Amino acid sequence: MTSQPASDGLFESFRRAEMLIARSRPLDALQALSPVLESQPNHASVQLLAGRAYLDSAQLQRAEEAFVRVIDLDPADHYARFALGKALQRQGRLAEAHAQLKMAAAMDPRPEYQEALGELRARMAVNGHGEPGDPD
Secondary structure: OOOOHHHHHHHHHHHHHHHHHHOOOHHHHHHHHHHHHHHOOOOHHHHHHHHHHHHHOOOHHHHHHHHHHHHHHOOOOHHHHHHHHHHHHHOOOHHHHHHHHHHHHHHOOOHHHHHHHHHHHHHHHHOOOOOOOOOO
16 A cells, blocks of 8 residues: 555555454445455555455455455465464355465464364364365
C-alpha cells in the first residue's frame, strides 16, 4: 500500500478493516476492505486481511482462496500457511491442513503453530487417520 494522496482513502479503509478485525467484527471489516480489495487485489497484505475476515466469519472457501493468493504472492508468508491450514481443517480437509500447518511450523516455530499442529495430529489419530505418508 502506498501513501500517495490518491491512496489515502484506501489506506484509511485498510486500517479501519484491521481495527474491525481486532474487535471481532469480520463482516464490517470486509465491507471496509471492499474498495481496497477492488483496487489492490495483488497486494499480499490486503488478501491476508481479507482472508482473516473470511475465516473469522466462517466463509471458509473464500478464506482459503485469499490465503492461497497470499502464498502465491509471497511463498514465505508463514502466517498465510497457518491460516490456510486452519481454514482447511475447519472444512474437514485434514491431510491438506496438516501439510500447511506443518510447513508453517517449520518456517516459524511459534507456539501457536506448534499447538495447532499438535491438535490436528491428535484429531487425525482419533479419527483413524495417520499422518500423511505414514503407513497404515
